[in-house]
Amino acid sequence: MSKEERVANRARRAEKKAREATEKAVEEEAVEDYIQEAEEQGSDEEDIAGIIIKRRKAKGKLKLNENRSKVGNKRIPKNVANVFTENVTLNSEEKKNAKGRFVASRRIIAERMLSENTKTIYDIMSILEDAGVMPTIETVDPYYPQLVREFICNMTEDIDESGTHVTDIPFKAVETGGGYSAGNDETVQFIKDEINHLEGVIQTSLARKSALETRLWSLAGEDDPVVDPTTSDSEAEASQE
Structure with a gap:
């Protein structure tokens, strides 16, 4: 240029x-x-x-x-329609974290109240004394709370049959009880001891149940035959006939 x-x-x-x-x-x-x-x-x-x-x-x-x-x-x-947010829930990260903390706290409180409530049930104590079955609850060895909860949660309908509870209760308790790992000699011995002990606990529980049922019928003014806790349901029905 x-x-x-x-x-x-x-x-x-x-x-x-x-x-x-x-x-x-x-x-x-x-x-x-x-x-x-x-x-x-x-x-x-x-x-x-x-x-x-x-x-x-x-x-x-x-x-x-x-x-x-x-x-x-x-x-x-300019012609954008209005958005109705009446039924819309907007969750922020803070609300999600707060919700998680609330659920965790509620769960801990529920477990704590469970262990406390087991110590404050006095209404049935007089019935146990009248039935003469107080030793069945006074001489039972203490369990840590996790094992007690697993025992209650894993009770099945065929719990009266011998050996049906073994695979549900002790193994689950070892799995969540803490301090034990699979394949350890100490774990194997612990399971054997628990199996032997729980056999006696179940028989004791059945005897206590029978005694309480007998006491309940007597207080209600009705007669009911006493069933041997070691017998099955079919044998009990046959004996009644």
Whole structure:
């Protein structure tokens, strides 16, 4: 590009800027005059803004879609429907963590109350004394709470049959009791001891159940035959017949 061409381009750019500045000044002056006239006549601000936009559109200086309004760098449609959030639940990370803490606390409280409630049941003590079965609960060795809960949760309908409880109770207790691991000699010996002990505990529990049933029938004023706890249900029914 030669020197003459560069000078000509600069002159054209300067002329274009001067023309745009003149047009802008004339437009601003016309807008100010119109606003002043509209204010004197009491026109609304929306009417004034609409006329200004129409004038700029006519001159090609404003290209704006009528269905959209420009906010910053984003265009938001005006015909967007409202969202109803009455039945919508928004869970934040803080609420999720709080919910987890609440569930954990509630579970710990429930387990603690379970162990405390087992020590505060005194209504049945008088019946046990009258039935003469107090040694069945006084001489039983103490268990840690986890084993007691697993024993209660894993009792099945065929618990009276010999040996049916072995695979459910001791192995589950070892699994969750803590301090023992599978394949350890100490674990094997522990399971054997628990099996032998639980056999006696079940027989004692059945005897206590029979004694309580007998006492209950006597207090109710009705007669009921005493069933030997070591006999099965079929043998008991046959003896009654």
